Amino acid sequence: MVKEIKKAAVIGAGVMGSGIAAHMANAGIQVLLLDLPQSGFGQKNRLAEDALEKMKKTDPAPFMSADAAKRITAGNTDSDLDKLAGCDWVVEAIIEKIEYKRDLYEKIEKVVRPGTIVSSNTSTIPMEKLIEGRTVDFKKNFFITHFFNPPRYTRLLEIVSSKESDQESLKTLSDFGDRGLGKGVVHCKDSPGFIANRIGTFWIQKAMVEALTHDISVEEADAIFGRPMGIPKTGVFGLVDLVGLDLIPLVMQSMRQALPTTDPFHTSYKDMPVINKLIEEGYTGRKGKGGFYRLDKKADGTKVKQSVNLRTGEFAPSKKAKVTVLETAKNNLQLLLSSKDRYSEFAWNVLSEVLRYTADIVDEIADNIADIDAAMRLGYNWKFGPFELIDKIGAKWLADRLKTEGRAVPKILEAVGEGTFYKVENGQIHYFDGKGYEKLKRPEGVLLLSDIKLRSKPIAKNASAALWDIGDGVVCLEFISKMNSLDPETMKMIFKAIDIVQKDYKALVVYNEGSNFSAGANLGLALFAMNVALWPLIADIVKGGQDAYKALKYAPFPVISAPSGMALGGGCEILLHSDAVVAHAESYIGLVEVGVGIVPAWGGCKEMLHRSMNNKKRPGGGMVAVGKLFETIGTARVAKSAFEAKELLFLHEEDPIVMNRDRVLATAKAQALSMVEGYKAPEPIVFNLPGGGARVSMNMAVKAMVKLGKASAYDEEVSKKLAYILTGGDDEASTEDEILALEREAFMALVRNPKTHARVESILETGKPLRN
Template sequence: MSTKGLPKTAASIRSAAVIGSGVMGAGIAAHLANAGMRVLLLDVVPRQLTAEEERQGLTLADAKVRSRLALAAVARMAKAQPAQLYDAAWSTRIKAGNLEDDLAALGDADWIIEAVVERLDVKREVLAAIASVRRPGTLVSTNTSGLSAGAMVAGLSEEFRRHFAATHFFNPPRYMKLVEIVPTASTDPAVAGLLKEVCEKRLGKGVVIAKDTPNFIANRIGSYGMLVTLEDTLAFGLTVEEADALTGPAMGRPKTATFRMLDLVGLDTLLHVVDNVRERSEDAAERAVFARPPVLEKLVAAGRLGEKSGAGFYRKVKGAGGSVIESLNLGTMEYGAQRAISSPIIDASKSAKGAAAKVRALLRTDPSDRYAKFAWSTIKRTLLYSAAQLHAIADSIADVDRAMRWGFNWELGPFELWDAIGLRESVARMKAEGEDVPAWVSELLEAGHESFYKEADNIRSYAAGVSYKLEERESDSISLTGLKASGRTILATSGASLIDIGDDVACLEFHSPNNAIGGDILSAIRLSAAEVASNWRGLVIANEGRNFCVGANLMLLLMEAQNGEWDEVEDIIRYFQSSMLQLKRLERPVVAAPHRMTLGGGVEACLPADRIIYSPETYFGLVETGVGLIPAGGGSKEAAALAASRTVAGGDLQPQLNAMFETIALAKASSSGFEVSKLGFMRPQDTVIMRQDARIAEAKRAVLELDRAGYAAPAEQAIRVAGREGKAVLKVGVQAMRLSGHISEHDELIAGKLGHVLAGGDVRAGAEVSEPYLLDLECEAFLSLCGERKTQERMSHMLRTGKPLRN
């Protein structure tokens, strides 16, 4: 087919238009802006004035009224929580308009996304309007959670249909990894390929190609799983709390489990999904499963739609002692106090390591237990449904598993889960229980295969019929888990491993609980530095944990402080500081690739690196003041150096010092990788990449680039400081905040210690001090704060509740 006029690469798509400024349309527009695109956001023209517009004397002819919906959506973006934009200032990349006055402007867009209400007639009308002004060759897609993409464009020109597909973004678009691309029978393969490239490389998404069937892949299987869980909850006489205790992390799924997830999604939304499958399905058994559950109909009819209405399967009630979460009694349809759930099989699952081991413990600890029978029933039914629908919804089991991992945050997709519980053993049990196992699964076993996936030399293949195909790896991704499984671990401690990631580059991976830095990680850093210095071209610091690093091991520090073991506390700090210096002075390039929560000690592990490659979802900050301390693993020293580096030679240090002091004193953390620069931590050589999964590969490339350029380790630096005069300026500001009641007396004490270190102590203004000098100041301030009762209270409160205490 001809692709004349089609943009050649993802990079050539510079402008986009989104039709529909509701939750999804606005979220998609924001994320396109995050990717650096110019975006036009359009919606319908209102037919009535608001009370505020009437007060302002506006009329329906005013542009501000005519584009009200899109303008309001853009205004909300800057304040949205969770944030839709990586930087609130990027809302200026989005121009708001309306479908009457600005329709012709669609002719300038490289990609047009329709994201209006989920009604086929409305979507057809909007797509016809787009077709009337669109430039030939322009990409057009619909954001739909399950309507037929082919039916939307029936009757439009062949050229339009060739350039059209569904792009199903999951909500919220910034944070959810999955985009399902759904080509129609008319979609040019080059168009589907370009959309995939744009979503992966520009938007940082994980893409699966789905077939144009009801609800595609993830919603089809996910909604079925929720329905059978609801059905089995009633059949086994479980409460919603019991079902959620069994269908969350115990099954390798999110903490929201089933009923909390339903409340988040919206019970009316689920009914819409259920109706869509039932009305379009040709399978009687499937239509029966997708019948509307009476309990859902009752709740929706009563206006109990879930979180958006304040009540669903759970509700929050305000009481004298604060808010209380109540749960729904499925028998009486009344709410009551939640009950804590525990049992031997749940305890066994909790203590197991990894999703595969957890689900095995759930099913095998006591198979006769009512909870185990419930878990087996819901898992069995979901696995059999996934296998039965495979060829209708996707091209491979790998796409199904990716869709469920990325779209529903399952740790294991259905076929990975099936392998985890034992394919042959579980199929035998299913057949013994009278279940119909899809023929292709039986044929796989009859051919002598024992699993859906096989792995060798860090390459995974998946079952396709009775043979196996190599699984397509996401471009520019490195799997540390896979490399370790193939024997590429160089050395390891209980908290970290050094892994060969190819081309004579090693990666230091943290894997302690929450990746908190303790002696095990510090030991691994020192061993790794020595190993890399002797035998490798460079070092990457990265991991695949939920978070990069949440800080230092606070429990250990608190125990030592409460016992008055001050020599031990000082030894810990000195060991931390010297480990970070060892990284900084390593005679091989070091590149850090943080992601998600990178706090306190995690920041201190990144700042010694020659470069930092940030994931867009990096929440980066020196937040030690929140527990009554200051950064003392080299963080305060590096912060002082960064402030000095941004000052013109011989210029006034105070403005940069003030900004850095405020950032650390207020425990500020970035809300994205792009916001790190606003906090003053990003250096000229540091970068942010859109694809989080490519960060390790990108860090490796940076190591090799530095190595080829003839890397030399940085010499010890002299750091220019503001001295006693600069410290005095900080002190005046802190005292003013204390007197105005904005901070407590203990906050003032902490801020004073921090200011003393950042200003370089009592030296003269403009003096140059050494790194060891600033490290001594850090350690002294940290030790003195550890001895404060109120600091120990803050540390204890954070460990107990996960929240800061202001005392």
Template sequence: MNRLIKKVAVLGSGVMGSRIACHFANIGLEVLLLDIVPKDAPADDPKARNKIVNDALAFALKSNPSPIYSKKFASRIRTGNFDDDLHLIKDCDWVIEVVIERLDIKKQVFANVEQHRKPGSLITSNTSGIPIHLMAEGRSEDFRKHFCGTHFFNPPRYLKLLEIIPTTDTAEEVISFLMHYGEKYLGKTTVQAKDTPAFIGNRIGVFSMMSLLQYVEQTGMTVEEVDKLTGPVVGRPKSATFRTADVVGIDTLALVANSLVENVPGDEAKASLKVPDFVNKMIENKWLGSKTEQGFFKKVKGEGGKSEIHALDLKTLEYKPSQKVKFAALEATKPVDDLRQRLKMLIAAKDKAGDFYRATLFPLFAYSSNRIPEISDELYKIDDAIKAGYGWELGPFDTWDALGVEATLKAMEAAGNKPAQWVYDMLAAAHTSFYKIENGKRLYYDIPSKSYKVIPGTEEFILLDNIRESQTVWKNSGTTITDIGDGILNLEFHTKMNSIGGEVLEGINKAIDLAEKDYKGLVISNEGANFSAGANVGMIFMMAVEQEYDELDFAIRQFQNTMMRVRYSSIPVVVAPHAMALGGGCEMCLHADKVVAHAESYIGLVEFGVGLIPGGGGTKEFAVRLSDSLIEGDVALNAYRDRFLTIGQAKVSTSAEEAFELGYLRRGLDKVVISQNRLLAEAKAECLELANAGYTQPAHRKDIKVLGKTALGLAYLGANSMLTGNYISEHDVKISQKLGYVLAGGDLSQPTEVNEQYLLDLERQAFLSLTTERKTLERIQSILTGGKVLRN
């Protein structure tokens, strides 16, 4: 059937319910959010009767990070209560239950839902522990056909995992629809799970956490040591193990683990799921993590009132100042950027770190293999769930592949960690890896057929990791140009933080050269953690310190000229950012024919923070966009002030939607994609459409209206007022004046039309002059050495 979702009801407005409602509002749907009526609320007082739901939504909207792309999207959410408003679900296409984790309450909610829902509408439960099939008992056939579990991970906007848990009665059409809808429209990694305790993500994740904690208890490792070993060095979040536990809540972790122990009597590793004694003692002491302001870590006031982080000694249960730790294995792998190569080195290390990795990874590999077919018939689902739910770059089978399946198996056996028989059968059939790449697609090992199959649902994706080896047409030390088909090239960066230096500028120019000669268009995108952190500030700092101003002037010109090539090439250039697109990364977006941005794109011109103004065409482009936005009768100075403050306050969008509001993206032209897996395919399609529509090389602009002295006076007055109020420093005033000068087009006596090169020259001169300032160099040094913005 052709199912459309226009309106969603969310029943329960707690932490999860209110945030799930926000995420559906993010994608443009009408949302009905309901909760219980407070006790003793008068029957004739709607405000009092909706107090619980309204307070919960208000709290969610104020939380940081925000669950909603733009505060104005909150208007898409209508609130109400179960007693007065449940009948409104008759207009909803999908009803999601998110009430308290008690089966009796959930069953009562569903009995009430069945009285009002329209036939054929979807009904799902967001539960992390209650068996899905039990909730549907006693319901009608139509209800049961359209019912299943949809387990969002918290926070729903940011964590990508969505587990779909059908019952034996759930219609195949419903399962297929939710799998597709979750991925394409909600931006999730949707994983179909079996109705087993904790489903997939938490079953494997909790085992990993608890077995690790038991190893720590046995060996006496410190909190700081473990977090050093389980963070970004192995492709996991900065919060690593113990900081993550504090955020999640130590009582919550124990609750899930204890529930698993009770509900998986046949689990061969049941003993490894048990909560260590030190965790139970922490719960007794109410040291539950962030919500009680102490857990494995605690913030205290040190000498002079300065905040310090103390870590828990797991032996004495006393807090001590957090210590920096070092491991020989980690030091040896510092120069190695490739995660898979780094893991090989770490697992082979002969120090304490190597012992830790072997002792924690080998049991994880064995446990994961033994959960097939109990929790999943396919191994890729386990990897997908762990990567999307826990933020790991590589799941258990991904990691095992990276280390070498057969060699690692021997080491596992020697350590007493025997995997499932199917692993031995796979190797006996001469299949040596869990995954492989063929024809640009990633295949997984299918256990029943002993063959490889394409991961379902990925057919529409273009993933550079899958095609880079066979489709690369040119590369240098910092970039790779790949043929992505149909006459479109892709340029990706792979410098540190994808910063933009000489090698990236060379790559951009080369990509445009190749595209103009033999192709239809160019996409600039990558699959790094961030699109780009901006220009190579270290290079700028070194040139400025050495007073190599001619070289620096040349470098700035080269950057500006490259951005102008992006704008004025004879083929369409589409930029597809994700995560951070700062400074030069933002300037690249500003000069593209079209931007296709992932919804979670944090775009901004942040140069003010290092004592500079945007120098790669960013300030010029804001002047151009200011000019284009002015219409007869506008108060031009208001528009000028808004553009000035966006750069002067180094505003960064908290979503792609907010990037429109800040003027980094253009309404009606640039586009937002919710699913990151589809980002490159969508960007390619947009580039191809521009090319096939008869793309015409743009003419250089000579009609940019600048406001001159009138606007410049506003910038000077505003900066001096901020200085008088002690909001900014004297150096901030100097930067503000130079920024204002460029945006105003200089000190022209009246509004005048100028060309882009005129503005680029002003921009470059201002940027160059600021690099001669000692305080600017101090700011750059602070960022380079400590990552901190200095306000001097």
């Protein structure tokens, strides 16, 4: 049996197949990507080669690094099928036609080693039909591995096995999916659509039909089925545009064909002529010229967002949804569903049927409700799974209203009665299994801060940060402000953490479970101070941040930062001052201050100078190193993965990268403990910076960019301040404190400029940088 997956193959170089291959390469293994042979000299591998080249240019990028792309070898199913003998896992991702798949499996079986794992990415064809006629060994090691698009970014991996499946092979596959690919692995039963698409497609279909019935606009529907229910802001129609409008009829048709005629999927279906009309006119969603939403280009070049009328199929300027009940209900989902207007009726008709349908098919699709909720969170990015939504509404309230309307109440909903589907007992989450409560078990090696919070109180807490005891003498510093932005309260907690850990603990981990590690300094506070000319306050904030980060760097114990998502500006700078960083692979790290008309001033320039000038992989001396750093910071470059962050020196080469988000904290804690014995704080840095000559060269380069129209006049002014810091200023700074003083000087000069004010305002109001 395969004990470890070191090499894989993907057959089928379409969007899904090539995306799966790319993410396997992200995991660090060699991948063979095959598709049908093409005619013509040197053209046999063209389908796979074209897919590989396309992915290198795709945004968002399927690859986490340039090195990952090099791990894929393109080939074809005519000449290269025998190379599958060297693979541990073969994924079939070809067209959803069972005869093609069976024919391919027959060929695969002849060339793979005994025990090789083979899987299909199908979501509609039953497993028993796929493996019909295959040998016992093939059946034992065959699985369905259903990835979601795009494979790099969507965390769900549904795995289907059978009674004949080899348990060691299943364990190997599941473990690689979890640790290697970073997926939330959910084991499903072999039913049409498995878990996420069975529920998700029913929800989409029901929502579209009810919107048409109740004359709800696409904007109104997306507003209702968006954030109020913990669903991404795309809502329903925005999600369809994202997935591809042309795929929806195909998906719905395949589900109806796969499900028995008694299934509510059939009774909820209604033909929507507007969809056919849009597709016929070339509106296939975001990948094309638009879908339910489109951008209409006017004569003056400006673009106006438009939306389609579901009844007429005609486009008109999109209007922000004004749904009063959303304002009055706030976060009270029961109140949203109880109001007497058509919006609440729409919300109730859709959500009640989705929840009722899900509750009815639990035993058909999954082993327990926790797996169902996890699948919807991971696959559709819902904040709450269906049973978590029922708990928010109230299980008894839902059952009573269904009874009042004469609708059948699912057995599991009757069984939970006045209780909840989840409860916390002795600091641990338990879920209802239809008869009683079972403890929710985390995979080995998973440590969640949310679980720790259920059984303990913070060591210390203020408005912006908290300290938690995560066991074994390690303390976790958690940011808790909006977007995890950093302010004086954060800095106070850093100093408190240093005192507490020094007295009673061994190490500190900086970590949180927000969508983003930190968006940087609190710009709202900064703008307020700028508007009322509180320059001393701003100077104190800058100096306070420098002092806090420096104290962390030289603390007498290990400090490990563990980011996921964005770590920008001040969020990046705290990483730079840590002994080590354990980064989630999907960490987007950068010093972006120039975008708002300032420079990094919490030690970011200082620490990056040290890394750049001591990087053995970049020959050429101090001038070249500082020039490269000037480009990185001056263009506000952000690493698009933790791997790229190493290339840009935001991370050390030896910093661990963790593929699975849920394993970051445990890995960071282990890293911290491994450094405790014999720990010594780093030695102070002495710099030998290139001086005025390098500064002139940098300034000339920026001036040329301005002439070419690639930078603004104010970009040039900001860049001059950055160059001044990076080259050591007029007095050739050589110590950390001297460079920190240069950072403060440059920052305070720029922050007084009205153009910086305008940039900060633009970011806060629109989220977009202003190039003034």
